[in-house]
Structures are given as C-alpha cells and as structure tokens.
Amino acid sequence: MSVLITGGLGHVGSWVAYHLAKQGKQVIICDMAANHFERLGLDYLEDVRDMLVLESIDVLDYHSMFELLLRHRDGLEGVIHGVSVIAGPYFQQHPYKHISINANGTLNVLEICRILGIEKVVNMSSGAVYGDAPGPQSEATPYNATDLYGASKIAGELYGQQYSDTFGMDVRNARLFFVYGPGKRPSHMHKVYQAMFGPLEGLDNIQAPNGSEQALDWTHVHDTATGIVKLFEKESVKHRNFNISSGVLIDHLKIVEHVADILGERHNVQLGPGPFVVRGAPLDISLAQQELGFVPKYTDIREGLQDYWQWLKANAG
Template sequence: MSVLITGGLGHVGSWVAYLLAKQGKKVIICDMAANHFERMGLNYLEEVRDQLILESVDMLDYHSVFEVLLRHRDELEGVIHSVSVIAGPYFQEHPFKHLSINAMGTLNVYETCRILGIQKVVNMSSGAVYGDAQGPQHEDTPYKATDLYGASKISGELYGLQYSDTYGMDIRNARLFFVYGPGKRPSHMHKVYQGLFGPLEGLDNIQAPNGSEQSLDWTHVYDTASGIIKLFEAEQVTHRNFNISSGVPVDHLKIVEEVASVVGKKTNVKLGPGPFVVRGSPLDISRARKELGFEPRFTDIREGIEDYYKWLQAAQT
C-alpha cells in the first residue's frame, strides 16, 4: 500500500514523506515542484528516492488532481494534504490567490477523495484557528480568525468535518504551529524567521520589523512530521482535531540568544516591537499525547537549533 502526500516537497510534507518511506511505504508526492526535485537539495528525500513517485500537480487544477488520485486509487491507504500558503506578511498581499490555494485546494482534495472512495485524509491545519485566544489552547477552544490565513484554515477544517459527517469519510485535522528545522533555508523565509534562525545559515545584519515581543511554541519539523504520521496511522480516533506542536513556548529573544550561542559569535539581529502574527501560545498537546502516543523529541529549543545548524552546515558543503 502507499500514501499520497499533496505538497510532499514542502517543508513539513517532505519530512512526512521521508519518515513514511523509511518505514518501507511507497509515497506518492504531488507537488508543483516535482519536476525540479533534483535541484531542491532535499538530501534526506534523495536517501529514499526509490520509494517515491513524483507527480507535478497544481491543487487548484481539479482535473489534474482527479487524474492523479484516480491513477493511484487502488493502492492508497489514504491522503495527507499539506499544500498551503503559510502565514506571513505576504499572505495578505495576494489574498485571493492564497485563500484559493488554502481553501479551494483543500476542497478539491476532499471532493476527489469522496468521488473515488478514498476514505482517510489527514489535513494539515494550524493553531491559527484559535486566533489570539489565550493559551494553553485546547482543541475545544472556539474558532477565532484574527487574519486571513486563520480564516482559510478554519474553512478547510469545516469542509472536512462536513464531508466526514455527510459522506462517512474519515478526515482528521492536525493543527500545527510554527515549524523550523532541516529542509528549509532561513534565506528563503520571511524576515522574522531569518532573524530567529538566519545566523545558522550565515546570514547577518538582519532587521525584522516585528517579533521581539512574542513567545511561541516553535516545533522542530521532525516532531511535526512524526505527529502527523501518528495521526494518520491511528486506526481509530475519538476526536477529529489534534494539536501537534512542541507544547513549550519560547520567547523570540531567547531563540536569538541561543542561535548566537550555537554559532559561537555575536549576531547582528534586530527584531522590531510587537508580535510577528497575532497568536496565543502554547498549544495544549495532551490529547495527542494520550490518544496518539505523540511525544515531541525537541522540547528543548537548544537541541532543536543544534540539529538545524548541523543540517544547514552539511547542506552548504
């Protein structure tokens, strides 16, 4: 049997693909970047290349989505949907495009799976569905959108809940939070991420407009991917929504200090006043611990930063 991952060359999706392939599963990756895989520098996926099938698919092109899922339907355990435009200052610069990818792209996956009889889907959602509700945020915390990104994630969850109720599908939501770690170069990210982690890649003189007055539970990508797989592989769950994060809030200025300590020199980083995005923190991960056996490995941000630094150093050689 195999697992199909939409956005399987993205930061989180690629690690989900890697861990599943290491289990010996065949992984079908649907990603617009599939034709450029060899130039992406995802060395961990190259390690399991024989287990991967790459399909270049735009999630907004319903016909292409349908054709690919139809071709692989008979071998699929299910689908892990990870295509998403992440939260950031650029999201609101092109709202229709980004909302379409997050909301309509998700709906295209659900509808295709409904027609083809693919029952199990794990949707990568976000702690953004809680908005600025005070933490710890439990899965029963009411929906609250404080930006367009959060609204798009709420819509994706609601589509999934209704498809499950109406058509008997098994759609589960993994509510992720702020992810860092191997597979993503800080130089390819927004300014606040560069300010936090950029010196690990050798970036200097980073001036971010905000982010200094915030504490969030940043989660190492390995832990994020591991939690998603546990949710996917659970035979039965008593809930549909699960928080997947480190569960440990860390002040942004502490991350800057820890990064400087790891690289062994003073970093010229300045985070401006205020939060990066309007979010509460941390996520309460007790449900995932109890029902899925999820236990994040990198709860100490220092250990996660050291692991990230090793990957970035190796990737530059």
C-alpha cells in the same frame, strides 16, 4: 500500500514523506516543485528516492488532481493534504490567490476522495484556527480567525467536518504551529525567521520589522512530521482535531540568544517591536500525547537548534 501527499516537497510534507518511505510505504508526492526535485536540496529524500513517485500537479487543477488520484487509487491508504500558503505579511498581499489555495485546494482534495471512495484524509491545519485566544489552547478552544490565513484554515477544517458527517469519510486535522529545522533554509523564509535562525546559516545584518514582543511554541520539523504520521497511521481516533506542536513557549529573543550561544558569537540581527502575527500560545498537546502517543523529541529548543545547525553546515552552498 501507498500514501499520497499533496505538498510533499514542502518543509513539513517532505519529512512526512521521508518517514513514511522509511517504513517501506510508496509515497506519491503531488507538488508543483516535482519537476525540479534535484534542485531543491532535500538530501534526506535522496535516501528514499526509490520509494517516491513525483507528480507535478496544482491542487487547484481539479481535473488533473482527479486523474492523479484515480491513477493511484488502488492500494492507496489515504491522502495527507499539505499544500498551503503559510501565514505572514505576504499572505494578505494576494488574498484571493492564497485563500483559494488553502480553502479551495482542500475542498478539491475532499471532493475527489469522496467520489473515488478514498476515506482517510489527514489535513495539515494550523493553530491559527484559535487566533489570539490565550494559551494553552486545547482542541476545545473555539474557532477565532484573527487574519485571512486563519480564516482559510478554519474553512478547510469545516469542509472536512461536513464531508465526514455527510459522507462517512474519515477526515482528521493536524493543527500545526510554527516550524523550524532541516529542509528549509532561513534565507528562503521571512525576515523574522531569518533574524532568529539565520545566523545558523551564516546570515548577518538582518533587520526584521517586528517579532521581538512575542513568545510562541516553535516546533522542530521532525516532531511535526512524526505527529502527522502518527495521526495518519492511527487505525481509529475518537477525535478529529489534534494539536501537533512542541507545546513549549519560547520567547523570540531567547531564540536569538540561544543561536548566539551555539555559534559562540553574536550577529547583527534585530527583531522590531510587536508580534510577528497575532497568535496565542502555546498549544496544549495533551490530547495528541494521550490518543496518538505523540511525544515531541525537541522540547528543549537548544537541542533542536543544534540539529538544525548541523544540517545547515552539511548542506552549505
């Protein structure tokens, strides 16, 4: 049996691909970066390379996506949809493009799966659907878009809900939150991420414009990927939406302190005033714990930071 993952070379998608391939499943990765896989530095995927099929296709290219899914339909258990432009200041600089990728890309996947009879779709959504509602936010917390990114994620979820109700599909939403860990270098991320995690990579003199007055539940990428795999593999679910995060609130300035403690020295990094993005936190993960058996490993972020540091050291340069 096989699984198709859109965005399967992204930070979270690549680890989902890894875990599924380790279980002996063939993983079809649909990602625009597939043509330069060797330059991505995803060392863990090299261990399962013979279980991967790489396809460089844009989710907004409906015709090519249709042909891809048609080609792999036989034996396909379902689709994990992970293509997304992440939240941050960059999102609103190109709103039409980014909303199209997040919302219309999801719609393309759902419509093609409907036509081809592929019933199971796990959509990588976001805790951004709750906006600034105070935490802990359960899956019963109403939608509340406080930015364009959140609106695009709400749209994707509503499309999935209607495709499930109208066509009998099994569309499930994994509501992810802020992710860190192996597979993504801080130097490739936004300034707030660089200021918090960058010293683990050797970055210094990072001045972020905001983020100091915020606490969020940052989740190690292994835990995020594990939750998504559990949601995909669950034979049947009573609910459609599941919060997948650490469920633990951590102040951003505490992360800076923990990184300094791990390294034994402080770097010249600074988070400016105010929040990075307008979000409430933490996510309530009790539903995923009860129904999926999801238990995050790195609830102590210091252990997660140590693991991240070890990966960055092993993949320096």
